[in-house]
Amino acid sequence: MSLLTTQDIVRTYGKGSSQFQALRGVSLQIEQGESVAIVGKSGSGKSTLMHIMALLDQPTSGTITLNGQPTQNIKAKTLNKIRNQTFGFVFQQFFLNAKDSVLENVMLPLKIAGITGKKRREKALAAIEAVGLSEKKNNRASDLSGGQKQRVCIARALVNNPQIIFADEPTGNLDSNTSEIIENILFDLHQKHNITLIIVTHDDELAAKCQRQIQIKDGQIVAEKGEN
């Protein structure tokens, strides 16, 4: 059973003459523990695809199944829980709360999950340690370098022990040295914890490090490389 499958996903924005098809029938399967790169130029629809797979957006038509379950009829409450506990998110622009400490930022998903007290703190500290930022745990997020910020993001994505981490251009804002550190952390987690990685990127080097590369152009899969 595949972890995540999409079947003929179509996503249309707008109405009438201004209608625009971002995805025109995308079908793919992702297995548990895989690392998958979704590659394409900006405007190709790769981000839209990621949003739909991460259940942040609904396709205009087509179905998504997660762990064998179709997702279109899942209630909002369950959907929130899935996003909170099954998924982790890493964004190009980090989206950290600048005025909060590293620890506070990493604790955010746990707070949302309603976990409190010691348990919350311990889990967050473990995630911070996993990205090697223990010394900076009380620093304000705004005082960190770009690479450190992205490590905080990864810790935040990691803190709920997710099945899948969605990374949207995780190294897009970083120089090549820092990019490498981030990439190493991500693939390390992928291997050690068997976390499924779905990385959206236009960086071929990063894509090459994934087990599979899916090329998107004009809302359609144009090429697929790697084992399946």
Add this chain to the structure above:
Amino acid sequence: MKFSDILRSANTNLWHNKGRTILTVVAVMIGALTIAITLGINNGVNDYVSKQVANVGRKDVMQIIPSTGADQKTDAPKKYDANRGSATDQENITPKKLKKLKAMKSLKNVQPIQDSSIDYVQGPNHSKYIIQAQPPTGVNVDLKQGRQAAKKGTNSEIVLASDYVKVLGFKSAKQAIGKTIKVAASAQATNQQTVVSAKIVGVRNPSILLAGQSIISQGLADKVSDINQTGLPAKMKQNYYGATATVKNPTDANIAKVKKQLADQGYQALTLQDTISNLRQIVNAITGVLIVFGAIALLAASFGVINTLYMSVRDRTREIGLMKALGLSRGKVFLTFSCESLLIGLIGSVMGILLAAGLGKILNQVAANSFLKGLAGFTLVQFTWSSVLLIVLVILLIAFLAGTLPARRAAKLDPMTALRYE
């Protein structure tokens, strides 16, 4: 997300932009202050009036006096009426009329009010002072010391107006209680003066009601009246300037009905409520206007709350989007922003009330030393827990309602749009 976390994050967010928050809180505070002070004054005045009247159970007593012809609108000559001479203002209640009053089914305990006129009172220092005194019917006065004068029986008792304590030669109100003073009255017919003694049973607080009046017991009033009427022809003895009566089943509707009946018969009937209702009306009118001002201030403040939160939502679009992407429900997002508006309301109203309490203290001090001087027991601004609680609750409600608009916008925010950066 646990409620404690929501509350904490609402509080943190609120103080991320101190200037904006403080200004909004000040706006709410001004509204709360105005309303609190106004309600405080209303409480203070009405509480004082009620204390003066102490009219528990005396709502049913009315004073009935013949109408003085004030309803004569024209100066045109009027036809002669056997019961009403040309000197209309000197009209009395005759025994015949009294009988008719007593026969009214809606009234009981109809008692004539004697014309009891005291010449002077004399205390231990032998100085003589004229005094204004009235029988105790239907009146319980606010006492500084002692008890009310007896409403029945033959005991000669007096409740002194507070100014008389010192001039009659007593050191204090406390010392005066139980002492005997001389009361002199004279016969209208012969001018012969008789002195009787009366026991001081109470001393009044200074008051705006029946100001300067002393109260004599029914027994003393009877004695004085007897002295006054010594030697008068029998027919004149039994003319009274008015009567008191108790209304049976004294609902407001019944009292109004009785008043109308009496008015038809040419009487004017006043309950104690009536005598003070004018005062209350004025107080309520003034405080009503002030409360409207307070409400306008609060309305303006609620727009401040709306504006503050809209800005907050805009500033934190990404944060909200992120939290929603990470699985925070719409309801909780709404709650976070509602908590912020509630906090603004809570802080503003509590500060406004504290400020009002401080200001009230100063006002009370100023009032007690100036225009309320001598009126013991008159606290101009008075706060009751119920009114304070009411103000806080109303302001919280207003703040919550104001907050719903921005909170709804935040709750409806699409995480994808919020997180888009291409």
